[in-house]
Amino acid sequence: MKRIYILTTFFLLSLTGLQAQTQSFTGYIEAADMASARDDHYNAYRLYAIAAEDDWQEDNEYEDRIGEVYYKTGTAAYRSTAYTEAEKYLVKLQSDPSISKYPLTKYYLGQAVFRQGRYDQAVAYFQQFLDDQPRAPEAYRSTALAQINDADWAIDAMTRAEDIQLRHLPAGINTPDSDIMYTRGPNGTRYFSSNSFEYKQDSLTPRRMLSRILRQTGEATAVPLPATINLPGKNVAHTAFNKAMTKVYYSVCDFRNYDEMICDVYRADVGTDGKWSNPVKTDINQSNYSTTQPSIGFDATKGGEYLYFASDRPGGQGGLDLYRASLSSDGTIGTPENLSSVNTAGDEASPFWYAPRQTLYFATNGRFTFGGLDIYKSFLIDGRFRRPVNIGAPINTSADEAYYTRFDDPDQAYVSSRKPDSEAIFYSSERDVCCYDLYEFTPDPRIDLQALTFNKLTKDELIGATVKLYKITPDGPELIEEVINLEDNEFNFKVEQGAMYRLTAEKDGFTSVIDEFDLSSPELKDLAFIERRLELNPKVVLDVFTFNNVDESELPGTTIKLFTVGEDGKLTLIEEITDPLANEGHFDLEIGKNYLVEATKPGFGKATTEVDLRGYDPNDGGGNIRRDLYLGQSLEVYVIDGRTDEPLSNATLRLLKADGSLVSESTNTEGNDYYYTVNLDQPFVLNTSRSGYFPRVDTLRFTQQDLIDGGGKLVYYVPLFSDDINEFLPFEVYFDNDHPDPDAISLTTKMAYDETYRPYVMRRNDFKAEASTDMSTEDAFLVRGDIDQFFDQEVEAGWKQLSRFSDALILHLRSGKSFTLELQGYASPRAPTEYNRRLSARRNMSLKNFFQEYRNKALAKFIKSGQLTFTEAALGETTANLDKIYERIDRERESIYSTIASLERRVMLRNGLSSKKK
Template sequence: MNKLMGATFVVCSFVLLTGRVGAQTPRAYENAADNAMEAKDYYAAMQYFGKVLEMEPNRLDVSYRYADAARQFGAYGQAEVLLQQTLDADKNGKFPDVPFRLANVKKYLGKYDEAIRLYRRYTASAPLSSPLRKEAEQDIEQCVWALERLNNPDKTILIERLPDETPNTAQSDFAATMLGNTLVYSSFREIEWGDKNYPKRPIVKVMESREGAESAYAMFNDPKRHTANTAFSPDGKVLIFNKCDYVDVGAISCELYFSTQTAAGWSEPLKLPETINVPGFTSTQPHIRANENGYYELYFVSNSPGGKGGLDIWKVIFSAMGNCGKPENLSAINTTHDEATPFFAEKEKTLFFSTTGRQTVGGFDIYKSVLKNNVWEEAEHLDVPLNSSYDDLYFSLQNDGTVLFTSNREESATVAGDACCFDIYKATYLPIELKTLAFANPDEDPLAGVVFTLTEAPDATPSATKFSGEKNEADFAVRRRESYMVIAQKEFYTPDTVYFTTNAIPTDRKFLEKLYLTPEIGLAVKTFHEWTKEPLFDVLVRIYETPGVKSNQKSTGAHSNESNLPVGGMRMFTVIAEKEGYLPDTAIVTAEELKAIKAGSTMYKNLFLSPSSMSAYLPISLFFDNDQPDPRTRYTTTSQTYEQTVERYMTRREAFIEKYTATLQGVEKEQAVEQLGKFFDEEVQTGYVKLEVFASNLDLFLKGGSTIEIMVKAFASPLASSDYNLALTQRRIASVRNYFRKFDDGIFEQYVRNGQLKVSTLPLGESAAAPNVSDDARDKRRSVYSIEASRERRAEIIEVRMFKN
């Protein structure tokens, strides 16, 4: 702030300054110049050094010091001329750091190429221990960076200096913001305020201009003190501003004051506590934010203890009554140099500030840092031309999207040659266009008849909707530094959504977003047994759009042979049906097939799976009549085949029903008749059919060279003794073995002889019978004809062991 306000203390002519010098001799002027430099009154020092040079023009030491005063005053053009003259005349190298000083001035003038050459000239001869050598090396890097920034300005930003007098004057004007339709800003004024200095120094006052009218003094100005840097709360109820005093000829120290809005205007200002206004230090440049917890946050600038060095940005929570918490140093933002003029943009959750502690294209440059999850993200430099090779401060985003800021760039008013002053500028972001294009996915054919909806994220309310008609495009106007979402929709197509921000603007100010809508095409896959052509349930259907990369999968389910999957948007794909115990079946769907299917339609594919082993048919339950085969014997083998026994058994279906239901009546009898009928039809008959299919396909695996072992176990009802039942189960297994030997005129006989086909037995007798099955020979209704007893009289093929020869 001292630099900003100190650069404006040029209000008197040199004639007035001469009154401070006694005898007008070179020595007197030189002493006066040294005193002015010590007091940081650089303008006065310039005048005195100039007077010495008029009398003694060959004094290189005075020319050098004159240039230093001009540099620190901000009169870089004058400093450049003087330093160049000194460099050219210094044949003996009396002033070895002149190349560095001249490079530094040229850097501030934006002459980066020349600055780089001078910095390199200095580092080529400067001692390694020179503190300026490291600074020169850093400045070279900064000049290279600044050249890149200046050579790539954001052409969508229009900069204009605000009009003369309202607000800009011959002195410095700064810290502008709009309060409704009123421009509020701070301005140095040459008015009577009781200054005892000679010549009198200007004083800063807060000015107001309603709708461009002539500026007037704000009512809360202190007549005897600088009044500046207004900060209004978002709800307009709180005002915090500076009252400042000269502490030297040019230096100023400030304090922060608090006021609230009343029916009569602003209340009497109260000085904020010493935790903020630390005695002996300056606290300045306030900005107020309303946080999410219902409190205010005050951002301000101070050089008080506890910071990182120079001027730092601080934050403190306070209430509407002015009660303040403990100030927090924004260490993630601050550097060891100066940070200034904070401004928090609520919608963007972004802090804008000026700094000399980061890479800049001039003196103070404007940076921004986003607050995300209560963490400040890495600060970003704002583009040229908002930033310049001069000082740029007091960024203030207005409700209409424009930015007010303060700068002493070339267009600003000057008082002493090229020095001073700061003026108020406005940055306008030129309109930005968005073109949206719709295409059908994946062929990228233009897609007409699309509805585009533009939404300003994260707001869910659409800000604009357009129909493309016979074209595939729609245009929108968008705003800078916003986040947007675009949705493209069309019937029978899956919508597409894109998200984008308008932070980095193309040079033509036109964004292009392409959206790809996927046609809603279904694939219905039906799965069947390859040999029987019967529906095959519980099959997993997979789709692979890219070899080895699964796109989707779905099971047909335990009671279905159909699976439906979306395939819109695929160029081509492979569909594979898989089931344990079966070889998978595959179909390839080409791009031409897909393209022929209209959006909203379904394509159909039938897939057929062959068993990969005989286990796919298991288990197979084979039921027997009571004491069959070969009743009332204890033989462990039989000549009968299972086919013979089951055919006789099926002829006794009605007899079993009659015997079991003879004692039953009404509903109970009807239910028993139905249940026994189902047993014969769905268990006895189905078991035999499964055996036929099993045997019919067994030959395929044997011909392929596999060795197959069929594991069979048999059961008996507990009606007879255990040893009798053991022999009975062995006969039942023997009937199954005979079935395979005689099947289809003995096609398996050769495999049995060479050991390629085996039927292994595991007879269990009644030891495995269910405990609820009757063993009472006198109650044949339950022990012979019941479903429970009938289910115990069976043989089961429980396992097929296959070995590849």
């Protein structure tokens, strides 16, 4: 078993006698070499140190061998843990001409200052060693690299040292030799082990020291247990009681070679008076291997006790490993189980089980440490030991710490440390290293929180992340601690019971993650240890650029939105960017997700693109993806009934480019609105159809002025006309007095209705003024209102109906049907009857001329072919109500400008007769 895990002592030779024998420079070197050969490094160091004194300068070999002596003194001092002395002699070697013979000097200097807690300087020495000695044995180079990582970790961990006060236990417990494993027993007794007993039957000179278990009751002086327990000539240590305090387990060790030992675990019964009896060697031991440092733990999950111990038996991970075996009430021990999740290739030792928090404490040098052995803890949750956590400074130091124990009522913990503290009984300026002393402290009552970072895609541990811990307060999140871990993926914090916290994790090349949790929640409030997994996705940077689709110029001020697309197609907005001065936006995407990017700008149509990273390999094309979005103008199309202007749902629209390629085809069953993106000054063809209506085709071309007129967007209305043309009829159109062709006596006219209509509607204000002449204010107001209503609801409405009917008539005739339209012309009774009949005929003729010229003679061919025919009736004033209409020419207000007279100047379109297709 390795000496650092037993009660360390030093066997000092009688240097006076040795000096008498050697009395020479080379004699001390030879004696030191002999001590070193048997691994007695402390006495080797003391002898080399004598040879290194200046008193030997007159010796013929001094000048040639002093560099050798410095090196051997320094390395022997290091191996005996006299780190200050090791540094002193290795520094002296730096100026010696023989320094080149000792390529490991910087390596040992790094180790010496590391164990003194000077981590920055240790890193410098190790790096110099790696730079200067590229061909040094790989074992030393790899260790130097590992120690650099340890030093970096220790520097960072020291910044998070807890405010814990350690109290050095008094003399009577601590001695000039090693004192370890402070344990509480039955009836208020306390036990510890001390290596302060001389081995009187030792065959070596000087005699070695033995360890004994001591018992203390009250304030009485501690006394060793009887020889039935502290067996003569053996090292006995480490005390562990079962939960019932009826059995105790301990180690019994034999010397093997000079200061190595091999140990076995023993068991004894504990009586009601606290005395131990019936000691036996347990069957957990394995021949020729050490089984030592027992601890008894109650597993709350499985409801039974386990024996924990350290052993170097075969099958472990390296050095000493920790094991546990089930323990029956009669002392029967089950099959040992290697604690593989706790053990390392280094050494794990001095296990201690703390039942209230289901926590295993132990010492290790196989993980990041402040130097040598550090105390770690691992929580047993759901039958699995969680990743061990260094309990931190000031409990752990650059010296060795081991044999942690903790007890309730009161909550006190104990640790054995070899730190060269001024309170340490062994310590003096001449003897800067020796033994373990016992210290007492009150543990931090807060809950342990461990955050672990992982690559979400690969599930691998993610090293080099930054994790921040926030406490959620009424005033918002309060940053408690920020940790950057360049060595592994573990982040350890302390949190208060019942509080709310937030963890954030980030790393270059990965998306950040947020984790919030409430320690008052039922699933967390009673835990002593909380583990949170933070999974960061490898990040892909999406670069989006927006352009005008017309001329491909940059389009600044575009709003770019990023959505995730769920498995059900649901969109969730992640981020939105609008840069008024630039045409770009940049987003962090997660591999394994599907995204939609949307770009919009007032006056432009929406542009979208999908970015599917569900099967994305970050090694393909690097970590950047570019998307260019071209925005055209926004076109809103509304389908209406061509006769009533009412919204018309359930129409099907097909928008095509000029080359015939389809832009979009859709049917809106719930509304009459359709949305497209088009380019200015480029033609599109819109096909619109609906059941019960004539289909229509529109050629669309929009200009910048159309965009201005539409208030930043393009709006187009599509009137559909019922395939039943008779729905439009009857309706009436109106004329100005004596129009067309005033004062004419002809039955015909060359004017079309639109030519007479337009001047007529321009005279609205004239009619209002004349109709209200010489009236009171109130009567004039009413009359002018009647005139406005007449022009709105009759004159202009009739024109609109005429235009819509004409469009529908075109579609009707194009479908192959024929149609006969009856025109009935009327006049007011102002002129003689025959004049009015001729005027009515001219009015009918103006409608026929209108149809002949409508839409670039679209109906002319149907008139010529006879598909469209007319019947006429020139009725003049024959239907007018002469009791209400003045006929006198000198009464123009009543006979020309009144609404009663105006209503008679009209043509009624009616009785349209359709026939079957030809």
